[in-house]
Amino acid sequence: MTSDETTTRPARRRGGRAGGGLTSRGRWRVLVVLCVTEITSWGVLYYAFPVLAPSIAADTGWSVPSVTAAFSAGLVVSALVGIPVGRVLDRHGPRWVMTAGAVVGVPATLLIATAGSFPAFVVAWLLAGIAQAATFYPPAFAALTRWWGSDRVRALTVLTLVAGLASTVFAPLAAALLEPFGWRETYVVLAVVLGVVTIPAHLFGLSGSWPDPVADPVRDGAAPAVVDDDPARIRHSRAFGLLVVVITLGGFTSFAVTVNQVPLLLDRGMSTDLAAWALGLGGLGQVLGRLGYGPLVRRSTVRGRSIAVMAALGATTILLAVLPGPVWALIAAAMLAGAARGIFTLLQATALSDRWHPRVYGRLNGILSAPVMVAVAISPWAGSALAGPLGGYPEVFVVLAGAAVVAAALAGGTLPRRAD
Numbered sequence: 001m002t003s004d005e006t007t008t009r010p011a012r013r014r015g016g017r018a019g020g021g022l023t024s025r026g027r028w029r030v031l032v033v034l035c036v037t038e039i040t041s042w043g044v045l046y047y048a049f050p051v052l053a054p055s056i057a058a059d060t061g062w063s064v065p066s067v068t069a070a071f072s073a074g075l076v077v078s079a080l081v082g083i084p085v086g087r088v089l090d091r092h093g094p095r096w097v098m099t100a101g102a103v104v105g106v107p108a109t110l111l112i113a114t115a116g117s118f119p120a121f122v123v124a125w126l127l128a129g130i131a132q133a134a135t136f137y138p139p140a141f142a143a144l145t146r147w148w149g150s151d152r153v154r155a156l157t158v159l160t161l162v163a164g165l166a167s168t169v170f171a172p173l174a175a176a177l178l179e180p181f182g183w184r185e186t187y188v189v190l191a192v193v194l195g196v197v198t199i200p201a202h203l204f205g206l207s208g209s210w211p212d213p214v215a216d217p218v219r220d221g222a223a224p225a226v227v228d229d230d231p232a233r234i235r236h237s238r239a240f241g242l243l244v245v246v247i248t249l250g251g252f253t254s255f256a257v258t259v260n261q262v263p264l265l266l267d268r269g270m271s272t273d274l275a276a277w278a279l280g281l282g283g284l285g286q287v288l289g290r291l292g293y294g295p296l297v298r299r300s301t302v303r304g305r306s307i308a309v310m311a312a313l314g315a316t317t318i319l320l321a322v323l324p325g326p327v328w329a330l331i332a333a334a335m336l337a338g339a340a341r342g343i344f345t346l347l348q349a350t351a352l353s354d355r356w357h358p359r360v361y362g363r364l365n366g367i368l369s370a371p372v373m374v375a376v377a378i379s380p381w382a383g384s385a386l387a388g389p390l391g392g393y394p395e396v397f398v399v400l401a402g403a404a405v406v407a408a409a410l411a412g413g414t415l416p417r418r419a420d
Contacts, residue, residue, distance in 0.1 A: 033205030038163035041135040043170025051174040072377040077129030079373030086366025093210030094143040101134025102198035113187035243414040249407040252375035260383030264393040285338025306411040314404030321397035
């Protein structure tokens, strides 16, 4: 028997505490803090870069691909550092880990701003990668999974809905600062924002006992969930190996579609302004998709929704690949693709807690997130690199859709055997 044979409606606990250690007010305080700090961390350490990269290249004489490679190297470091960060999170909680990440992020951003040579610029981004590992989604997901317990889906949905505004806030902010100040001064301002917002928020807002969790005892009033808490056994299991492949393929497809969507739509005859609007409305689609994840959890099994979400990611990607127009139809397809990406983010956030004991969430999530972050790191230039050999961006999107379909096929094997 597998855990797929039950659905996973969150079982509410009686009393003022769920997930142990915090009252209801404490859980909401942690959620609000993480919403604010995730917007800020992603905005400063990720979303400002695409806006500032052309100016960095023009001012320094470094090529855009070289500048982007430094940024990608930081993401690779984030993937590698995320593994030990996950182990520390499981033992000690997120307060000191995320505070330390914020502290590291400030000088890293200042070093980016003041880098006088390309090697110094690369070193600055490598340091930023350490900060990313301790401040981006994985540690925040681990915190909410442990503190919110059986009600984690609601908390994760709120977090990803709000944190999805990072690009909406910080891309325009970076552009507005760039005009009067230039890219170096802009990064100085962003470093100040990062320090002022995230260091005290993590230090004081993530306080509270870090409970020794128990697995949800009942799912939909049916049989017990899998409670395996041996990370070594889980890590070497077939189910975990397949899950890593599925989430990595999904992450690569999601980010590659986002980054390469504008060139695809330009090939379809859209103006740059319209293509940008389509991309922005895709962000609205992500929000709508995430709003639908809670009802999906209540009405589906772990296996069923894993396959369905990956299949939806593939279907919306192939739709963008083959749809020639008109403009309104392309925009609608972009919104559907955004909805699929939004649901995928929450599927990734709950993939481990749906299958194994939450006690090992942090360290397993570090391992799971590492190849995903590498995939995210290479996605900015993967589309342009493949477009030439394949004959254009529509062909690239066919390949990306194929990756998602493969993930959907493999998703059925990601369920562990139920513990006896």
